[in-house]
Amino acid sequence: MLKKADVCPCLQLDDLVSEDIKALCKMIKRYNEGISVGLVKNALMHSIIFMVSSSYERIEHAEVQTYSRPEVLTRRFFDLLLQYYQTERAASFYADRLCVTAKYLSTVIKQTTGYPLLSWVYDVVVLAAKRYLKTTSLTIQQVSEALNFSTPSSFVRFFRQRTGYTPLEYRNKV
Known part of the structure; x- marks a missing residue:
């Protein structure tokens, strides 16, 4: 139905x-x-x-609208991204799940959406980090662990590169 x-x-x-x-x-x-x-x-x-x-x-x-193969692949990628963004950030992971090569998937995502695949992955991770920082009392280390970063410093570096703020600055000021 x-x-x-x-x-x-x-x-x-x-x-x-x-x-x-x-x-x-x-x-x-x-x-x-x-x-x-x-x-x-x-x-x-x-x-x-x-x-x-x-x-x-x-x-x-x-x-009922029908979708082209690239559009179907893009929709399936986003379904997987929302399911695995906390643990998986590699294009190869998503490509393997979709039974295509990472290069092909990256090309399809870029052509369909106008943005690179990894840009989508990183944006979803940043949004999740912002949500954790603003709506929970988790420490930076706990947020880092929840988003599967190897160390808290790698999380801080990732977050600062994409937002211009450290996680602590974002929590306190923004």
Whole structure:
């Protein structure tokens, strides 16, 4: 059912379904206290999910967008990147997972997105580091370990090269 959501992420809901979803959202907001609040909210959320997924069943095949091989490869790369960015930064890792050469994958990513593969990898790692630094009380060493850097100093160097700040400066000033 929801596999079509990947190729058709924007879905036009008919007015009746849209009104029903709005009503369910209002009901979710009303339930704040009580023993079974979690169960009620859960059931209402499942209702919304079922309504949206049933709307996907009505999509005609003509409406579903098809992707070229490079676009599919790029999408699969990003899926893997979001899954493994904390431990893997080598193009060869992602290429092996996608059964292509690192050179081919790098070329495809650059042609499809306009940015080099490693730029994407490093940007995701930097965003994760920023999130850790701003939303947790982890030490720089703990952030370094969470992002699989060999030493805290290599993490500090990596972060400074890409942001212009040390992790501590970023946490305290920005």
